[in-house]
Amino acid sequence: MPDILHRVGIGVPPERVYAALTTLDGLSHWWVVGVTGDTSVGDAINFGFCDMQVVEAVPNELVHWRCTGGQDEWVGTEILFRLVWKNGQTFVIFKHANWKEPVEFMHHCSTKWATFLLSLRDWLERNEGRPAPYDVKIHVGD
Amino acid sequence: MPDILHRVGIGVPPERVYAALTTLDGLSHWWVVGVTGDTSVGDAINFGFCDMQVVEAVPNELVHWRCTGGQDEWVGTEILFRLVWKNGQTFVIFKHANWKEPVEFMHHCSTKWATFLLSLRDWLERNEGRPAPYDVKIHVGD
Numbered sequence: 480m481p482d483i484l485h486r487v488g489i490g491v492p493p494e495r496v497y498a499a500l501t502t503l504d505g506l507s508h509w510w511v512v513g514v515t516g517d518t519s520v521g522d523a524i525n526f527g528f529c530d531m532q533v534v535e536a537v538p539n540e541l542v543h544w545r546c547t548g549g550q551d552e553w554v555g556t557e558i559l560f561r562l563v564w565k566n567g568q569t570f571v572i573f574k575h576a577n578w579k580e581p582v583e584f585m586h587h588c589s590t591k592w593a594t595f596l597l598s599l600r601d602w603l604e605r606n607e608g609r610p611a612p613y614d615v616k617i618h619v620g621d
Numbered sequence: 622m623p624d625i626l627h628r629v630g631i632g633v634p635p636e637r638v639y640a641a642l643t644t645l646d647g648l649s650h651w652w653v654v655g656v657t658g659d660t661s662v663g664d665a666i667n668f669g670f671c672d673m674q675v676v677e678a679v680p681n682e683l684v685h686w687r688c689t690g691g692q693d694e695w696v697g698t699e700i701l702f703r704l705v706w707k708n709g710q711t712f713v714i715f716k717h718a719n720w721k722e723p724v725e726f727m728h729h730c731s732t733k734w735a736t737f738l739l740s741l742r743d744w745l746e747r748n749e750g751r752p753a754p755y756d757v758k759i760h761v762g763d
Binding site for chain 2: 481482483484485486487488489490566567568570572573574581583585586587589590593594596597600615617618619620621
C-alpha cells in the first residue's frame with residue numbers, strides 16, 4: 480500500500496518537537512487552530528475535519544496516530560512522526576501509511592503535509608507557524 | 622515499490638506549465654538554475670546533480686523523464702508530470718516512481734519536491750520561483 484513520506488530537520492531539541500506533537504497548544508500552532516480532545520495514549524484528538532487516536536507516544540522519539548474519523552480516504556490510515564537528533568537538529572521522519580489507493584486526493588495530501596511540516600519547523604524555529612486556516616495554499620481555492 | 626506523489630494547482634493555462642517543464646529556460650526558473658542539455662524526447666537534460674532522459678512529452682498533458690545519472694537512489698527512477706485543466710487552474714499531478722526502497726533520502730526528496738512544485742506555481746503565477754541554489758531549505762545545512 481502506498482505511503483506519504485516526508486522529512487524535515489528542525490534546529491531545536493527533540494523535547495520541543497515532541498511537545499509540539501503531543502499537546503493541544505503545540506498542535507494548534509502548526510497544524511490546525513482550535514484542536515480539542517486529549518493527547519494521551521488511547522485517547523482521541525479532534526482536529527475538526529478528522530479525529531486521531533493516539534496509538535503510541537514515546538517521549539522525544541515517536542508519535543503514532545490512527546485516524547478514526549474524517550474523510551473516507553483517511554479513516555484507518557496511520558500517521559507516524561519519528562524524531563531523530565542528528566547534526567544539531569531534530570529530524571522529523573514522517574509517514575502517513577495505509578492508504579488503500581494512490582488516489583488524486585493522496586497526491587494533494589502529500590503536498591499539504593510538506594507545508595504543514597515546514598509550518599512545524601517555522602513555528603519552532605521562528606514562531607511563524609501556518610496552521611489551518613492560515614495554511615499555505617497549494618491550489619486555487621484551497 | 623513506493624512512489625513520491627504530489628499535486629499542486631496553478632492558475633495559468635496548461636500551455637504555460639508545459640513550457641515550464643519542457644524548455645531549459647522554464648526549468649531553470651523553478652527547479653535548478655543553469656540547466657543544460659536538450660528537452661526533446663529521447664534526449665537528456667542535465668541538472669548538474671542528475672541527468673533526466675525525456676521519455677515522453679505530450680503537449681499540455683504529460684512530461685515523463687527517466688533518471689539516467691546522479692545519486693544511486695535516483696538512477697532508474699521515473700518522474701511524471703501529468704497536467705489537468707480543471708476549475709480554472711492547471712493541476713500538476715506528480716509522481717516520482719520506481720524507488721527501490723523507502724530510504725530516509727526518499728523522505729527528504731518527497732518534501733523537497735513539494736517545495737519545488739510550489740516554486741513552479743509561484744514562478745508561473747507571480748514570477749517568484751525558488752530554483753536551486755535559491756530553493757526553500759528543509760533542514761539545517763540544506
